[in-house]
Amino acid sequence: MKTTTSNKRQQGQTLIEILATLLIIAVGVIALIQFQNYLAYDNSLAQQKIDATLLAEKQIETQRDFQVLNNTTGYTSYQSIASATVTVTGTNTTYTVTSTVTPNTNPTYKVIDVTVSWTDRYNNAQSVRMVSYEAGIDPANSSAII
Numbered sequence: 117m118k119t120t121t122s123n124k125r126q127q128g129q130t131l132i133e134i135l136a137t138l139l140i141i142a143v144g145v146i147a148l149i150q151f152q153n154y155l156a157y158d159n160s161l162a163q164q165k166i167d168a169t170l171l172a173e174k175q176i177e178t179q180r181d182f183q184v185l186n187n188t189t190g191y192t193s194y195q196s197i198a199s200a201t202v203t204v205t206g207t208n209t210t211y212t213v214t215s216t217v218t219p220n221t222n223p224t225y226k227v228i229d230v231t232v233s234w235t236d237r238y239n240n241a242q243s244v245r246m247v248s249y250e251a252g253i254d255p256a257n258s259s260a261i262i
Contacts (some may be wrong), residue, residue: 225253
């Protein structure tokens, strides 16, 4: 008789052990899923920052690529460097590229301040900012030795 009672107790303990093990495994799986979600978000945000940086560099280089100082038909000019806002659709988000140009005199140069902003997948505002200075020097003299 003692043997039967002992077997019944061990069967009950085994069930409790299995339930406890399943609970521990479930908690571990939930933690891994949350960690994977965090990694996917972080990877997506890193790619968006890279894209935004490339857009800012492109905007600055486009504005710096002038051929003459004064407005001349058929040429891009230093005078035409101006503030602008453009919307660019990326692979998984839409970027707003805002370029603010501030002219200065004595010496003559322009400050090109580019901000690329977007909303990530959790609706958080993100942005990348770059600033460049462009001198008002005739490109024909750019390779002259002084």
